[in-house]
Amino acid sequence: MKKVAGLILGLVLFVGAASAQTTITYWQYEFQTRMDAMDQLIEMFEAENPDIRVEHETFAYDAYPARVATALAAGDGPDVVQLFYGWLPAWAPAGYVEPLPAEHFDADEIAANFAPLVDAAMHQGQYYGLPTAVRSLALFYNLDKLNAAGFDGPPVTWDEFIEMAQAMTHRDGQRLTEIGFGVSPAGQDHHVLRTVLTRQMGTEPYNEDYTEVLYDNEAGLAAFEFYTGLITEHEVGVIEFVQGNNGYRDGFRLLENIAMIIDGSFAIGDVERLAEFNWGVTELPVFEEGGVQSNYASFFMNGLSPNAFADEATLEASSRFLKFVTSDEAQLLWMEIVGELPASRTLIADPALAEDPVYGPFIRAFEYATSEVFFDEGGQRDVMLDAINKVVLSGVDPATAWSEAAAEDQAFLDAAER
Amino acid sequence: MATAPRRRRPLRLASREAIWAYVFLLVPLAFFLGLRLWPAVQSFLLSLQTWHVNPDMRNFVGLQYYREMLNTPRLHQALGNTLLYTLISVPTQLVIGLVMALLLTSVERFRGLFRAIFFAPYITPGVAVAWVWGWMYNVNNGIFNAFIIQLDDWAAALGLTWLSFEIQPFLQSPRQALVSVAAVVIWQGLGFQVVIFLAGLLGIPRSFYEAARIDGANAWQVFWSITLPLLNPVLLFSIVISTIASLQLFDQVININFTDQGGPLGSTLTVAVYMYLEAFERARLGYAAAVTVLLFVIILVITLIQIRFLNRRVEY
16 A cells, blocks of 8 residues: 555656656758757757757658648647748748747847848848858869869869869760769759859849849849850750759769769768768859859748747747757857858857868858848749759740749749738 | 336337448548548638638638639649649550450469559559659669660661660650659559459459350450440449549659659649649648649549449440
8 A cells, every 4th residue: 555655656746847847849851960960959958958858850851841831730840940041931921930039039139149141030020030050052072073084173263163064074875974063953053043143144133122033134144044054055964963852962972973063051061971082162163263252141040839839838948949059059069060050140250160171161152142032932943943944954045034034033022921 | 216118119120230330330420521521621711711820810811812723824734734644644544454454364373463563553652653763764864764775776786777766854854744754653553453453354244255255256346245334333433533543643743853843844743732832832721722622623523524424334
């Protein structure tokens, strides 16, 4: 009898202790290094905050938005959720994320602490989240292949880029066995075209408040013809040379049949882990030495879902967790494991980082990078994708395809809820 | 102290059995109503509202999304594609499936083995099938183009200078992509047709065939006058099921070209994929719900037409 009473007492105490703990759920998409980094961060956070337990759940990238939408609609799912800044215009009106609560987050403090591009975490004047890391683009190159083709180092100008890429493109009869440039319109290339090449050719893609498409002009068309020319005229690569979402990266780091790719800093950790050859990173080429540089900067941010506002304790726990995963400490750990760059103003300005052979090119790019504002990230990506496909696959005249793209893009800007 | 119950006339056995059958049917009925019909009603209601995770924040917009569907070329393209998929894959599956089933009826040894092999693709997940076929279709690394090059080499080796084979773009061509995906669908659904037809064929009494043979009917007459008419219920079932599957085509399309789902240039896009992208890439679940209602109506109408015109009861 005594034993039973003791057991019951123990159970009651245990349940009592457990209920004092708040459990929150964190969601992000599957990407090995990101999952590893987050697991470590959660461990650190739980050690500092024994009253909070964090459940970390991940989903395949393509299923991720669907999971978020359905889970939240069912009153389930994450409290703290990761999202691409470009999704915010769709997610905020759908109620998947809520504005950061003023009692826990000070807008002025955020503006002072985070790099200016983090302004893109705002929707209709309110912050909806904070990033742990930011990303920019650079050219990854296989140094062994460059050397074998008789080049000492990576290209500086686009002319050199084409020359090198051609030298590293190999055929066997009708088929390509290796390509110099891992063409990927759906990967980062649509940003390269829209944000980088247009500016390098001398046109802003959009006006300042993003109400008007400006790239439907001579310079914009030149940018478009340059990009499609890589495939049709210079033949340094083909779309979907390697199958799949990360096909261009797989071809570079694993299959070693792609010599150069343009990719985000998020790929650093992955390439470091898997590439078994000498590789390097360099800033995106320019049209002439000393010419206009341009880059696309972006970030995934962590926001609070409506679930986080269920009660005081959950909001407190979620806010504390969000602050922790976007703290300087977390940013440095994230950089070490994932390769993405810190989002904090001071950390990213660290001169040692700008000198780093791998991080350097990405860091330096932030000086001339833009975070393009999207109103329909998927739709606006498809506009570029379709324009490229029209020329490359269907033989449409570039001027026609480009004007059609501008008109479709303009329709997204016109339909935007601002 | 309870009063003695009034004596009721005992029910007949058949009635009692029927009542119990109804009682047991209530369980799946409740399940069906709760998990199928109720969400369908919900999705219709959703199609009249803007989307928000919190139901209190949804705004009623009436038929706005239905009007939007009229003016959306991408949806019209998806509708056209879906119809094309159906027109290609359903008859092809039916004809090849029937021929294979007929051949199988004339063999006895290894029939089960053949059937199992033909059926295997059907039980393979569409996602995996799409991925593997995507690789096979790859322009520069795929097995199909490797085969074409082999043919070209053989032609050259044989000195057939007039004969040359060129590698094909398959999924990378807006002209070939839809047919390429349809081929996957046909390959995958074929086993199902074979199994269904085989069961139907084996269910036709041998005596009809023997009688026909005694009367001097040739193979063609036997097929047209006995096999096909008596197979009608099975045929109808097959047509209806594969048409519905084809109109709902999703898995293969969305997974075979992962970087440009429904592409290139929307050439493989189906209504179901379009709906998914609208719902989850754009978070427009209200509009997407309207598209599901449209798809539901289309499937309903086509199925009713098929049942009305293809159902012929034949008795001998």
